[in-house]
Amino acid sequence: MRPTSAAAWIAATAATALLVTGCGSTGQDGTPKKAAPGVDGQDIGARPLADLRQGGTLRLAIDQWITQYNVNDVDGQQGDAQEIIKTVMPDLFDSDAQGTPHANPDFLVSAKVVSTSPQVIEYDLNPKAKWSDGKPLSWHDFRAQWQALNGSDPAYEAADPSGYDQIADVGQGSGPHAVKVTFKAPYADWQRLFDPLYPARYYDSPAKFLKSWAEKVPVSGNAFKIGGTDKTAQTITLVPDPRWWGRKPKLDSIVYRVLDTSARPDAYLDKEIDYTSALLPEDYQRLAKAPDTDIRRGARWDEVHITLNGGRGALKDLRVRQAVQHAVDRQGIDEAFAKDLSFQLKPLDNHFFMPNQKGYKDTSGGYADYDVAAAKKLLAAAGWKDAGAGKPRTKGGRQLTLDYVLSAGSTSAQTDQAQLVQQQLAQVGIKVELKKVPANDYFNQFVNRGNFDLTSFRNVDAVYPSMLTPVFVQPRGRNLFQNFGSVGSPKIDALLKKAGETTDHAKASDLYNQADTEIWRLAHSIELYQRPEILAVRSGLANFGAEGLADVDYTKVGWVKK
Structure with missing residues (x-):
């Protein structure tokens, strides 16, 4: 099970890991950093089906209880729901x-x-x-x-x-x-x-x-079906569907369990789940030494960003959003964390393409440059008066205060990221209050409803650029699509529509990049980094792991014969 995210097949998984980029050439143990995998990089422990035994259970962690299995409803866009549905519904x-x-x-x-x-x-x-x-x-x-x-x-x-x-x-x-x-x-x-x-x-x-799809799947149509759910234990179990007409799955069951991200390394080491992220240095050191464990690496479409909510409060003003972009020191955050990673990473300056993809270019146009003076100038122009060092700016008797919403299941690295942003914005007179909310409510009650000023999560697996269209188009009435911060324009809409109609890849890429220049100008969201795919996986688990840009075929996933 690969955690996914919020944009159109990008499912939405909570703001995950550490801000990283390729600063420095060695990890904390002094060994050279490994090069990032190529665009088709994957490591799934590939084995022929004849090598796999019939039976066994695959145990996986998910971020939250699934309240909606209709992935075309905004609450079904959460990445775990999308992955489960692709396993139990027709996957064309x-x-x-x-x-x-x-x-x-x-x-x-x-x-x-x-x-x-x-x-x-x-x-x-x-x-x-x-x-x-x-x-x-x-x-x-x-x-x-x-x-x-x-x-x-x-x-x-x-x-x-x-x-x-x-x-x-x-x-x-x-x-x-x-x-x-x-x-x-x-x-x-x-x-x-x-x-x-x-x-x-x-x-x-x-x-x-x-x-019809609220907490249930009334009709399925794939190799697996939902065999049972336990809301108290927070588990969802898939079993092979006896009506399935295709290749018989090797596994007897797949069990998903709601588990905070921070608890997963220990759960893996205690053999409660069969894979977990090994991205964070402190996790990598423990997991890489665990018995019967493979570290599998791939090049996934996976980005982490900060979303700015232009639909409410001070961030309705474009100048304030642009000031936030200039006040966030992306490179400084990267340097603070990247020294301990064993992986070479690149900064991310594009919303549609990853650095290892054809079509990638820096579209930020200087709007994401770290520039404290420019941020202060924009805030002053917006009427927010300087109240002195260390104090929030004021306007009409109000302090310039923003909330930064996090899941209560966030890792220490996610919290560290939020605290760094809090410190950086304080330097220009913006007070940031960190607001932790229950993990099961993070998307359904906060992100999906635009109930935040700032938040951070991942968009993943957008192998078609058009999958990101709902992230950037203007909302219509109550329907935010996946533009949770409600920042958009007719110009962006027109460019994305034209790009979707353009069958020439190079011309379409140019149109997406034109739209991206406008997305940066409007301060829709601040791109941070392409998240590497570094996973700890049970050594005996075959045809599963760091898939890169590929989909998982669960009929081929199984345990190697001993």
């Missing part, structure tokens, strides 16, 4: 180590563009593919999902209408198991739509869309 496309999507033959005989003007996609469904209630997958499921997610009915409160809003019609294809999807305008990343697929009978009204 899977990415390889380079992030390239391929049709999953368990669900699709083929999926291809049959016309370019207009763009028409025909999906030929595997005739064996059925829902757990025995009904076959059909074009009706595609049509209901399109109607729920295209934005035409705001009652659905879809987390991400992008792509679906460019479809003109969905209907029966040329054969009994075929689906025909016709677009109004070309859509480059069409493979990311309808993946995962949901059944029409639990998706064809706003009430069903919002309520």
Whole structure:
């Protein structure tokens, strides 16, 4: 199970690790730092299925109890929910180590563009593919999902209408198991739509869309199904579905347990879970020496940032948000932590592309440069008066105060990051109050509702740049999509729409980077670093670990024969 994050397949997992970048060439033990893996870097302990025994349990940790299994609702965007759903619902496309999507033959005989003007996609469904209630997958499921997610009915409160809003019609294809999807305008990343697929009978009204998947999965359609949940013990158990038509899974069960990030190294060492992050130096030192443990490394699409909420309080003023950007010393934070890492990392100056991806360039335009004088000048221009060294600025009798919301399950490194930001902003007259909230409420009650001034979390696995569209488009009424800080503009919306319609990769990348320049100017969020994928995994666990840009195939995950 790979923790995921908040932007469109980026699920949202709580602000995780330590701020790091490639300063210095040796780790704390004096040995040379290892180079970061390439764009297709992964380490999953790959073994042929013949080497694996039948049976066994895989035990994994998750950040919070899953309250919503509809990943197209904002509360279902939490990364653990997304990973579980991809394991129990029809998963039409899977990415390889380079992030390239391929049709999953368990669900699709083929999926291809049959016309370019207009763009028409025909999906030929595997005739064996059925829902757990025995009904076959059909074009009706595609049509209901399109109607729920295209934005035409705001009652659905879809987390991400992008792509679906460019479809003109969905209907029966040329054969009994075929689906025909016709677009109004070309859509480059069409493979990311309808993946995962949901059944029409639990998706064809706003009430069903919002309520049918609350803490349950009424109908599944994959190799595994939910075998049981225990809210008291905070565990969710997946078991093989006897109706499954594909390759039989090796595992007897997958057990997910809610566990604070800070508690996971000890849980791993006590053999309560079978993998955990080994990124933090203090964790790495303990975990790397543990018996029967592999340290597996990969190059995942994984970024950590600080979101600024432009929808409330002082941060509604662009000048204040820009001042915050200038007051946060990204390089200083990096240098404070990176000296103990065993991994070479690069600073992150782009919201859409990782440094090891084609299309990456520095789009920050100087807006994220550490510049205390510029920050003070912007705050003064916004009417916030200097009250003297160490004191918050004031305006109309009010102090300039922001809250920084953290999960109570945060690691010490996450808290350290918040405290450093608190110290840095104090230097320009901004008082920051750290606010820890229950882990189960962090996303559902705070991040997803825009109930914060500052917060930090990860966006992960955005192998399609268009997956980030809902993070940066302007909210519509109560629906924030995934733009939790409500910072956007018509210019950004237009550029992202045009990029999504552009099938030439280089031209599309240029449009995303043009949009990113505006995103930095508006101080939507402060990019910090690309988080490395360094995991401690049980040595006998095969075909699982640091996946990089690839998806996990849980039918191939299992324990090596002894």
